[in-house]
Amino acid sequence: MSEIKIGQVWQNIRNGEKAEVIKIVGDLVLFKVGNIICYTPKQKFLNWFSLENPTPAQTKDGQKHDNINPSHYKSHPSGVECIAITEHMNFCLGNAVKYIWRAGLKTDNAIEDLQKAKWYIEREIERLKK
Known part of the structure; x- marks a missing residue:
């Protein structure tokens, strides 16, 4: 599991939007997406965002299958x-x-x-x- 740190920029795994972590308060992560400040529990944040772009998996027939989208x-x-x-x-x-x-x-x-x-x-x- 990745550690969430202030100042990191994460990417939404569904739509690619960038989220900058601005504060961590207990179990809550405060982050900025565009001009909007949001907050969510750490576990939900980790479910929605990734520090890395996931690579689409290969299917048996060699086609790329995108597990995220x-x-x-x-x-x-x-x-x-x-x-x-x-x-x-x-x-x-x-x-x-x-x-x-x-x-x-x-x-x-x-x-x-x-x-x-x-x-x-x-x-x-x-x-x-x-």
Whole structure:
């Protein structure tokens, strides 16, 4: 596991955005992405960012397979990548849209993706009722 240090510049493993670590307070990492200051627990930061660009893995047929940004993220008929929409939503709504967006693209089981979306929508409804 990489050590997080103030002043380091990390790269988002999904979209390539740069994040500069500006402060570490206990278990929280404060970082700057563009002009926005964000914070998150260290473990989540390490799940989202990397000091290095990962190299796409090779499949059995010699084709490159990108484990970070696989083809089902980019195969929606609209040509739009789902994260371009969901990054502007809260967690539950973003995940619901993600599962609807990729229904039947990652696997042939579109029903499972739609059930996951339903779960996130129901969770968001319960949150809003409180």
